[in-house]
Amino acid sequence: MTADRNSGDKTPDKIRSVSALHVARQAGVSRSAVSRAFTPGASVATETREKIMRAAEELGYQVNDLARGLLANQSRLVGLVVTKPEVGFRAHLAAALTKALIHRGNVPVLINTGQTEQELIAAQKTLLGHRAEATIILSGSPPSSFFELARRNGQPLVVIGRSEPEADHIQTDGAAAAKLAASHFVAHGMTRLGLAGSLSGTPTITEREDAFCAEAKRLGAEVAVVRGNDTDYAGGLQAGRLLIDRSDRPQAIFCVNDLIAFGVMDHARQAGLAIPEDLSVIGFDDVPEAGWLAYRLTTFRQDPELMAAKAVELLDLRQRQPDLAPIRERFNVPLVVRGSFVPHHAE
Amino acid sequence: MTADRNSGDKTPDKIRSVSALHVARQAGVSRSAVSRAFTPGASVATETREKIMRAAEELGYQVNDLARGLLANQSRLVGLVVTKPEVGFRAHLAAALTKALIHRGNVPVLINTGQTEQELIAAQKTLLGHRAEATIILSGSPPSSFFELARRNGQPLVVIGRSEPEADHIQTDGAAAAKLAASHFVAHGMTRLGLAGSLSGTPTITEREDAFCAEAKRLGAEVAVVRGNDTDYAGGLQAGRLLIDRSDRPQAIFCVNDLIAFGVMDHARQAGLAIPEDLSVIGFDDVPEAGWLAYRLTTFRQDPELMAAKAVELLDLRQRQPDLAPIRERFNVPLVVRGSFVPHHAE
DNA sequence: CAAAGATGTCGAAACGGCTTCTCGGCCTGC
DNA sequence: GCAGGCCGAGAAGCCGTTTCGACATCTTTG
Numbered sequence: 001m002t003a004d005r006n007s008g009d010k011t012p013d014k015i016r017s018v019s020a021l022h023v024a025r026q027a028g029v030s031r032s033a034v035s036r037a038f039t040p041g042a043s044v045a046t047e048t049r050e051k052i053m054r055a056a057e058e059l060g061y062q063v064n065d066l067a068r069g070l071l072a073n074q075s076r077l078v079g080l081v082v083t084k085p086e087v088g089f090r091a092h093l094a095a096a097l098t099k100a101l102i103h104r105g106n107v108p109v110l111i112n113t114g115q116t117e118q119e120l121i122a123a124q125k126t127l128l129g130h131r132a133e134a135t136i137i138l139s140g141s142p143p144s145s146f147f148e149l150a151r152r153n154g155q156p157l158v159v160i161g162r163s164e165p166e167a168d169h170i171q172t173d174g175a176a177a178a179k180l181a182a183s184h185f186v187a188h189g190m191t192r193l194g195l196a197g198s199l200s201g202t203p204t205i206t207e208r209e210d211a212f213c214a215e216a217k218r219l220g221a222e223v224a225v226v227r228g229n230d231t232d233y234a235g236g237l238q239a240g241r242l243l244i245d246r247s248d249r250p251q252a253i254f255c256v257n258d259l260i261a262f263g264v265m266d267h268a269r270q271a272g273l274a275i276p277e278d279l280s281v282i283g284f285d286d287v288p289e290a291g292w293l294a295y296r297l298t299t300f301r302q303d304p305e306l307m308a309a310k311a312v313e314l315l316d317l318r319q320r321q322p323d324l325a326p327i328r329e330r331f332n333v334p335l336v337v338r339g340s341f342v343p344h345h346a347e
Numbered sequence: 348m349t350a351d352r353n354s355g356d357k358t359p360d361k362i363r364s365v366s367a368l369h370v371a372r373q374a375g376v377s378r379s380a381v382s383r384a385f386t387p388g389a390s391v392a393t394e395t396r397e398k399i400m401r402a403a404e405e406l407g408y409q410v411n412d413l414a415r416g417l418l419a420n421q422s423r424l425v426g427l428v429v430t431k432p433e434v435g436f437r438a439h440l441a442a443a444l445t446k447a448l449i450h451r452g453n454v455p456v457l458i459n460t461g462q463t464e465q466e467l468i469a470a471q472k473t474l475l476g477h478r479a480e481a482t483i484i485l486s487g488s489p490p491s492s493f494f495e496l497a498r499r500n501g502q503p504l505v506v507i508g509r510s511e512p513e514a515d516h517i518q519t520d521g522a523a524a525a526k527l528a529a530s531h532f533v534a535h536g537m538t539r540l541g542l543a544g545s546l547s548g549t550p551t552i553t554e555r556e557d558a559f560c561a562e563a564k565r566l567g568a569e570v571a572v573v574r575g576n577d578t579d580y581a582g583g584l585q586a587g588r589l590l591i592d593r594s595d596r597p598q599a600i601f602c603v604n605d606l607i608a609f610g611v612m613d614h615a616r617q618a619g620l621a622i623p624e625d626l627s628v629i630g631f632d633d634v635p636e637a638g639w640l641a642y643r644l645t646t647f648r649q650d651p652e653l654m655a656a657k658a659v660e661l662l663d664l665r666q667r668q669p670d671l672a673p674i675r676e677r678f679n680v681p682l683v684v685r686g687s688f689v690p691h692h693a694e
Numbered sequence: 695c696a697a698a699g700a701t702g703t704c705g706a707a708a709c710g711g712c713t714t715c716t717c718g719g720c721c722t723g724c
Numbered sequence: 725g726c727a728g729g730c731c732g733a734g735a736a737g738c739c740g741t742t743t744c745g746a747c748a749t750c751t752t753t754g
Contacts, residue, residue: 065478110457366739379705418741
């Protein structure tokens with residue numbers, strides 16, 4: 001072919017992918033014709049379009065969305081900022097979000113990062129640098145400079161999981177759930193309760209902790225509060241040890257998280273306790289493992305698909321009306337009853 | 348300010364984020380000066396650079412990596428094509444990859460997609476359209492047009508998990524592992540073996556199935572082969588039912604996947620069997636759940652970090668030397684011994 | 695001490711790949 | 725034979741980088 005690019009040169013350089021110009025040459029038309037052929041509704045003769053399409057097919061041409069976006073000022077990129085996206089409920093939420101975003105025609109960028117301010121800011125710079133159309137934050141507590149920067153660059157932000165007055169956010173009503181858990185326990189005549197929390201608690205987690213304790217106290221029950229280092233299985237084991245290997249072992253434990261619940265249950269069983277006969281357990285999240293026969297955990301269900309759908313909806317809304325006041329969505333979490341605790345039918 | 352953009356117009360349009368021109372005006376310099384200020388090693392007076400940096404800070408300016416990439420012909424985007432990125436080992440692998448990529452200065456794009464050819468091709472078009480510098484495929488069996496397209500656009504491809512003569516690929520030596528499992532079982536005098544496989548088996552999975560059966564047969568053991576619908580917990584339950592609720596119940600079961608193993612174990616225990624006394628189980632992957640007290644699963648360890656590191660390494664290499672023949676990396680998978688099966692110390 | 699040369703800094707302009715507007719050429723229909 | 729419509733070519737613009745040349749300052753030299 002006549003195309004020589006920079007083939008013979010000594011600089012290997014980057015191979016440039018096929019551009020509209022190549023296609024135009026191959027089809028014997030102008031660059032603009034190629035562009036039009038790929039723009040639905042543009043004025044091109046059918047024959048020409050077909051000729052161009054054939055050439056494009058042959059060359060494996062794909063419209064450069066970056067260049068296109070540069071002009072249209074839209075990258076279709078949407079950032080997801082997550083820490084440990086492989087674990088627990090976050091994994092499901094992140095997956096649901098990517099799916100929902102792709103469905104919407106976006107290109108999800110997954111920033112797997114730590115929780116420190118520095119790392120969050122770095123993540124945002126990357127995203128801003130790539131002109132991501134929006135950022136969804138699944139974890140971490142960004143400093144207010146984060147919001148400021150987003151605002152100034154006109155980038156919508158959706159925060160999931162924590163209350164955030166400066167941006168749109170989605171939460172689950174963990175307080176209501178925790179309260180319900182406490183009242184269920186007490187309604188069953190259990191007065192020695194346990195709370196398995198986490199030292200690395202995010203606001204979401206502490207909300208559940210506080211609500212449970214408050215309600216239990218209000219109803220006159222005793223609560224042993226115990227926290228593992230992390231909000232995971234190992235933390236659950238820790239919490240289990242602290243709660244169960246004591247003289248006044250609780251009759252029922254509310255775990256701020258399913259993973260913690262699994263740890264607590266495993267330790268309890270190892271200590272010879274039967275669930276729910278000797279110990280009732282309620283978790284939070286309803287990850288698939290909660291339904292496994294080994295656990296059959298009664299837990300509050302967070303629906304990742306629902307939350308993802310809502311997040312995308314917020315994005316839509318925000319892109320259409322950037323100047324709206326921050327919106328807050330709060331989900332109710334139904335209790336999924338399995339074997340680890342069965343409440344009386346009528347509460 | 349003098350900047351008016353398209354403020355007063357009736358078209359709300361897209362808000363353009365702050366560009367180098369804005370910064371230049373604010374600092375009273377030219378666009379090129381701004382560019383230079385952000386290019387390390389460029390020739391700018393310290394004073395000027397500081398002036399520009401101050402203006403940039405004030406405006407919240409961030410270099411547009413898309414435009415920058417347009418010229419340099421590099422987007423820093425790297426695509427990850429995964430189905431069900433939230434489940435099992437894939438979740439860990441995907442997370443490790445995103446982390447490794449970010450560490451390398453890339454921007455990982457997670458395409459959460461189905462397995463059909465159509466969906467894979469669509470994913471690739473998206474990635475190609477955004478000029479992703481490389482694509483890593485975690486699941487699915489792309490048609491050869493996929494490779495062709497990537498080749499033509501000069502996009503490196505890394506396939507993880509399956510043998511792929513047309514592209515660089517990383518695998519674990521599932522055959523060796525499966526073989527080892529069979530020989531361990533037989534060495535323990537077990538002659539009635541079970542294989543818990545999957546009907547939706549990828550090449551990776553069937554490799555393990557075949558190798559196990561072949562070795563067992565070679566050693567004169569009987570193998571009951573059974574497959575659940577999917578390669579997950581539910582599939583494991585299915586497989587467990589089929590294997591255990593029969594007259595000549597196997598003494599040991601090799602599961603092609605940890606999730607399947609959990610299902611098998613849970614069903615076995617529900618049927619009253621003790622593990623490993625009545626039934627030995629070996630899994631594959633070593634996901635964190637394998638270490639949980641409820642399972643203590645003996646399993647072959649795939650290290651997601653290691654695989655991610657290798658994938659990134661391959662990317663590096665391929666970008667430097669695009670014309671190398673396809674490279675194949677095969678990992679050995681060590682057996683992690685836990686409670687579900689304890690081999691004699693000296694094999 | 696003046697003139698020539700050597701630096702260093704900065705602005706103008708072109709480029710990359712695309713979209714879109716405008717203009718001109720050609721075909722069609724009467 | 726002419727008006728009108730369709731289609732293709734050319735050019736401008738998006739936002740950066742980079743080359744080139746214009747100055748200005750500083751050093752060197754006779």
